[in-house]
Amino acid sequence: MADRPAADDFRPDEGVPQELRRGAHRAAHRAADAAGVRVRELTGIPDLVHAAALIDRVWRPPAGSPLITPELMRVIGHAGGYVVGAYADDRMVAACVGLLAADGLHSHIAGVEGHARGRSAGYALKLHQRAWSLYHGITRVGWTFDPLISRNAYFNLAKLGAAPAEYLTDFYGAMQDEVNAGEETDRLLVHWDLASPRVAAACEGRAHVADAGPSPVVGLDAKPDGRPAAGRLDGATVLVRVPADMEAMRAADPAAAREWRHAVRDTLGALMAGGASVTGFARDGWYVVEREGRNR
Numbered sequence: 001m002a003d004r005p006a007a008d009d010f011r012p013d014e015g016v017p018q019e020l021r022r023g024a025h026r027a028a029h030r031a032a033d034a035a036g037v038r039v040r041e042l043t044g045i046p047d048l049v050h051a052a053a054l055i056d057r058v059w060r061p062p063a064g065s066p067l068i069t070p071e072l073m074r075v076i077g078h079a080g081g082y083v084v085g086a087y088a089d090d091r092m093v094a095a096c097v098g099l100l101a102a103d104g105l106h107s108h109i110a111g112v113e114g115h116a117r118g119r120s121a122g123y124a125l126k127l128h129q130r131a132w133s134l135y136h137g138i139t140r141v142g143w144t145f146d147p148l149i150s151r152n153a154y155f156n157l158a159k160l161g162a163a164p165a166e167y168l169t170d171f172y173g174a175m176q177d178e179v180n181a182g183e184e185t186d187r188l189l190v191h192w193d194l195a196s197p198r199v200a201a202a203c204e205g206r207a208h209v210a211d212a213g214p215s216p217v218v219g220l221d222a223k224p225d226g227r228p229a230a231g232r233l234d235g236a237t238v239l240v241r242v243p244a245d246m247e248a249m250r251a252a253d254p255a256a257a258r259e260w261r262h263a264v265r266d267t268l269g270a271l272m273a274g275g276a277s278v279t280g281f282a283r284d285g286w287y288v289v290e291r292e293g294r295n296r
Helices: 018-035 045-059 070-078 121-135 150-159 197-203 246-252 254-273
Strands: 038-041 082-088 091-101 104-112 140-145 163-168 187-193 217-222 228-230 237-241 277-282 286-290
Touching: 018 038, 018 121, 018 197, 038 121, 045 070, 045 082, 045 091, 045 104, 070 082, 070 091, 082 104, 082 121, 091 121, 104 121, 121 140, 121 150, 121 197, 140 150, 150 187, 150 277, 163 254, 163 277, 187 197, 217 254, 228 254, 237 254, 246 254, 254 277, 254 286
Parallel strands: 104 140, 217 237
Antiparallel strands: 038 082, 082 091, 091 104, 140 187, 163 187, 217 228, 237 286, 277 286
8 A cells, every 4th residue: 555645745634633544544454455455556657558458448448438548647646636556466456546626536437357356456445545535634535336236335335334425317428338338327426424433434344234224115126027116205214226236137138227227216316306315225235215314
């Protein structure tokens, strides 16, 4: 893990408690050691070329249309943004790029090679991002993800302790990479409040457990044939299901995948637009949404 930013004259922001920075640094080192990776900032053009190529291998855009270029990453890093790679031995297995934003850092794009996903390289990358951000005086990181990808929802909301802030309908419009081609690009914007007890616990390995309370209602479930089934939205706590494997459904039954996209938009999106808060995601595939009253 990179202990310091590239600029020799930079000093850590004194507005962030030293013990918080140290705790984040220790947690990031533990995660990197457990994953067998080393995370460091990227500044040289050869490393940035490798990072751009890795991101393209993960997302698979059309030939000649890279998702991000080495030159742009160079500018982002030089302007104070977050540009890092994770290495197993001497091979880059993950990369991430984050932009400075009005409220902190926006983690724009990341990629983890398929063979490295099972070793928690992505978790190590995010914990490095937290430690780096706190060192720089940044206490909030935001990013977007597809709300229909169950494993990403669990990773972001449970393993990292992030909290959804906004449902964004067809946020990117039509995209051409193989992962998103032909799909409406609804996204959840999450806020990762780095100093919160919820996030600190998650970064110490205590995942945030979704608490549905004693009497939730089911706002969206699955029919026996796997299609979405609309339910009730009148409870204080509403459960919203997503498919167990949306990516497989897209390939096997695109019509069913589109039906789920609209059903989640009409349920989860409508609840959030009405002021409800997503308080967690259960491992078995439910968003837990509070409409009123309950403590989080």
